[in-house]
Amino acid sequence: MTAPASAPACAPTRRAPRPRPRADALRNRERIVTAAREMFVEYGSEAPLDEIARRAGIGNATLYRHFPDRYALVHDVVLSVMARVADCAERIAVEESAAEHPDPFAALCRFVHIAADERIGALCPMLSDAFDRDCPDLDAQRERLEGLVEGLMERARAAGRLRGDVAAGDLMMVLSQLTRQLPDTGCLNLDRFTHRHLQLFLDGLAAPARSVLPGSAATLEELRRAAP
Numbered sequence: 603m604t605a606p607a608s609a610p611a612c613a614p615t616r617r618a619p620r621p622r623p624r625a626d627a628l629r630n631r632e633r634i635v636t637a638a639r640e641m642f643v644e645y646g647s648e649a650p651l652d653e654i655a656r657r658a659g660i661g662n663a664t665l666y667r668h669f670p671d672r673y674a675l676v677h678d679v680v681l682s683v684m685a686r687v688a689d690c691a692e693r694i695a696v697e698e699s700a701a702e703h704p705d706p707f708a709a710l711c712r713f714v715h716i717a718a719d720e721r722i723g724a725l726c727p728m729l730s731d732a733f734d735r736d737c738p739d740l741d742a743q744r745e746r747l748e749g750l751v752e753g754l755m756e757r758a759r760a761a762g763r764l765r766g767d768v769a770a771g772d773l774m775m776v777l778s779q780l781t782r783q784l785p786d787t788g789c790l791n792l793d794r795f796t797h798r799h800l801q802l803f804l805d806g807l808a809a810p811a812r813s814v815l816p817g818s819a820a821t822l823e824e825l826r827r828a829a830p
Contacts, residue, residue, distance in 0.1 A: 631668050633658040639679050643721050647676050677740070684743040687717045691750035698757070707763035710754045711804045714777060718796055721781050722774075748774075748822050765811040771820030776803050 637658035641649035651672065655665040669675040691713050698709035751770050758764035780796055780803075806812075 630660050630664055634665055634668055635678055635682050638675050681739055683720060684747055687720050687722055688747040688750055690716050706757035706761045710758045713754055714800055715797055718781050718800055722777055763809055764807055765809045767815050768807055769819035769821045771822045771825045775820055
């Protein structure tokens with residue numbers, strides 16, 4: 603998902619605090635974000651706002667009361683996806699630590715498959731120069747997510763289950779690529795292959811390694827530096 607380079611994508615973080623919304627307003631906002639996430643996955647960030655409103659079951663005026671422009675909506679969708687994926691990683695880490703027979707690599711695999719269902723490829727707008735880099739809420743969720751993923755990987759590595767020549771950047775990059783819509787493809791319903799191909803990737807992460815990987819591991823810091 604990309605947005606025009608002139609878009610003030612993080613404008614919502616600079617607005618004055620608003621009064622606490624009513625319960626029905628919160629439900630409408632959640633429906634809008636859910637519908638937008640689905641539409642952005644299917645059609646990209648330029649999906650028609652009136653179609654997002656229709657899918658959410660609300661009127662256009664209600665959508666614009668919550669999100670004055672497309673960039674505010676994209677911002678909240680990205681933030682929502684990151685928070686949900688981070689919550690998933692945190693829950694899995696707690697459950698794995700409390701298990702009678704912990705299996706850190708199985709926990710990592712479980713996280714990857716659940717994160718795929720959250721369509722983490724929706725995070726891609728953060729890598730675009732359309733997004734203002736001064737986004738405290740996005741930065742906080744990104745750092746939380748990255749720390750949790752690195753924690754899952756470190757536990758699997760310490761248990762001897764994860765090969766030592768991969769980093770969190772490798773995992774997140776593949777996960778993002780496999781959960782994005784392929785542009786200009788004639789193949790329909792590619793989603794049915796996502797978990798199959800993720801499992802092939804995860805099998806390749808398991809120790810002992812069966813090959814020597816070319817190049818060096820992709821770290822999260824390197825991915826951030828490489829972003830436009």
